[in-house]
Amino acid sequence: MSFRAIVLIFATLCLCETLSSISAQTASTMVNSGQRPVVLVTNKETPEKGINKLKLKADVIFPKSHPATREEVLELAGQVDGIMWVGHMPLNGEVLDRGGSRLKAISTMSAGMDYVDVEEFRKRKFPLGYTPIVLNDAVADSAIGLMIAAGRRYHEGRLAIDQSQWTGGPQWLLGQDIKGSTVGIIGLGGIGQTIAKRLKGFDIGQLLYTGRRPKPEAEALGAKLVPQDELLQESDYVFITVPLTNETRHMINESTLAKMKPTAVLVNVARGDIVDQRALVAALKNGTIFAAGLDVVSPEPLPADDELLRLPNAVVIPHLGSATVQTRNNMAEIAALNVLAGIAGTPMFSPYPY
Numbered sequence: 001m002s003f004r005a006i007v008l009i010f011a012t013l014c015l016c017e018t019l020s021s022i023s024a025q026t027a028s029t030m031v032n033s034g035q036r037p038v039v040l041v042t043n044k045e046t047p048e049k050g051i052n053k054l055k056l057k058a059d060v061i062f063p064k065s066h067p068a069t070r071e072e073v074l075e076l077a078g079q080v081d082g083i084m085w086v087g088h089m090p091l092n093g094e095v096l097d098r099g100g101s102r103l104k105a106i107s108t109m110s111a112g113m114d115y116v117d118v119e120e121f122r123k124r125k126f127p128l129g130y131t132p133i134v135l136n137d138a139v140a141d142s143a144i145g146l147m148i149a150a151g152r153r154y155h156e157g158r159l160a161i162d163q164s165q166w167t168g169g170p171q172w173l174l175g176q177d178i179k180g181s182t183v184g185i186i187g188l189g190g191i192g193q194t195i196a197k198r199l200k201g202f203d204i205g206q207l208l209y210t211g212r213r214p215k216p217e218a219e220a221l222g223a224k225l226v227p228q229d230e231l232l233q234e235s236d237y238v239f240i241t242v243p244l245t246n247e248t249r250h251m252i253n254e255s256t257l258a259k260m261k262p263t264a265v266l267v268n269v270a271r272g273d274i275v276d277q278r279a280l281v282a283a284l285k286n287g288t289i290f291a292a293g294l295d296v297v298s299p300e301p302l303p304a305d306d307e308l309l310r311l312p313n314a315v316v317i318p319h320l321g322s323a324t325v326q327t328r329n330n331m332a333e334i335a336a337l338n339v340l341a342g343i344a345g346t347p348m349f350s351p352y353p354y
């Protein structure tokens with residue numbers, strides 16, 4: 001064998017070794033050997049901005065499966081110092097148990113925390129982060145879009161075109177005005193307030209809201225606190241922007257829908273289960289209310305044969321509230337900062353206030 005051949009074999013061996021060590025590093029089963037903490041990111045499609053933030057201070061691993069199976073996530077939980085929990089898979093005591101003593105911090109990449117057993121985190125005083133506020137603008141924009149699309153019968157109009165039923169005429173597909181209307185916001189939190197700000201440009205007549213106590217921000221927004229029944233009875237547009245809790249589950253149901261105006265438009269950008277969807281379908285079919293604009297439904301994903309999708313007066317989109325490039329980048333970065341802070345034992349950028 002020539003010297004040249006020996007060098008070549010040696011070089012090849014070295015390269016193989018380097019590659020295999022790189023792939024070992026990215027392999028999900030990697031165990032931390034050095035000082036750098038290891039963070040599990042539960043979804044491979046998490047925006048790179050967030051991943052890059054993590055990589056400044058930690059090694060990052062992902063599940064091999066996509067979407068990740070719960071079993072794989074649970075297995076990896078025991079091999080990391082922190083988790084960026086991306087998606088709505090239940091986050092509960094089981095995850096913390098499997099994480100064991102090494103796991104120091106978890107942050108979700110969402111504002112709604114209905115899939116998290118917050119009580120379990122509170123009991124254990126376990127650092128938990130989330131990403132509210134940063135998505136308020138994107139979700140509020142989407143809510144206004146649904147308000148207009150549902151109130152002005154966009155979906156029904158499109159169906160008419162598809163079915164060669166474009167008849168036109170002065171009485172065809174008339175919708176509801178926004179100008180001068182009474183708008184009710186159920187839950188004037190960050191998203192509700194951002195919707196209210198946008199509505200200032202629409203010359204609405206009156207802004208009502210419900211809540212457990214008056215919001216200090218309401219005055220500047222010109223919003224009036226009223227009982228829920230009054231909001232439902234008076235409003236031409238009703239926005240749902242409350243978190244899903246046991247208390248708010250099915251808070252819009254047959255009896256509450258019956259209180260609404262037959263010309264009312266319901267917009268839900270919070271969580272599908274806040275609305276009793278069977279009751280909503282019935283109400284949309286028999287004219288109890290005029291239309292609905294829904295970014296969230298139950299279940300998600302909604303099966304293609306669901307009756308809701310057969311209704312011309314239901315505008316349904318697949319949970320796109322925060323789905324913009326910039327917003328998702330920001331959410332990923334904040335979640336990453338939360339996890340790193342939690343691992344370091346310092347206060348998170350946005351800790352969940354349990």
Ligand SMILES: *[C@@H]1O[C@H](CO)[C@@H](O)[C@H](O)[C@H]1NC(C)=O
Nearest residue numbers: 117118119120245246247249
């Ligand atoms: C919500 O209700 C479920 C089922 O009734 C119960 O198991 C759970 O503890 C409740 N959660 C809270 C936070 O009250």
Ligand SMILES: *[C@@H]1O[C@H](CO)[C@@H](O)[C@H](O)[C@H]1NC(C)=O
Nearest residue numbers: 228250251252253254255256
């Ligand atoms: C309907 O909603 C109202 C108010 O949100 C609530 O008090 C009532 O218990 C709900 N009814 C059902 C059957 O869920």
Ligand SMILES: *[C@@H]1O[C@H](CO)[C@@H](O)[C@H](O)[C@H]1NC(C)=O
Nearest residue numbers: 254258279282283286287288
């Ligand atoms: C529409 O259906 C709901 C649910 O079945 C019922 O409560 C309501 O009375 C009906 N309204 C009209 C106008 O028929």
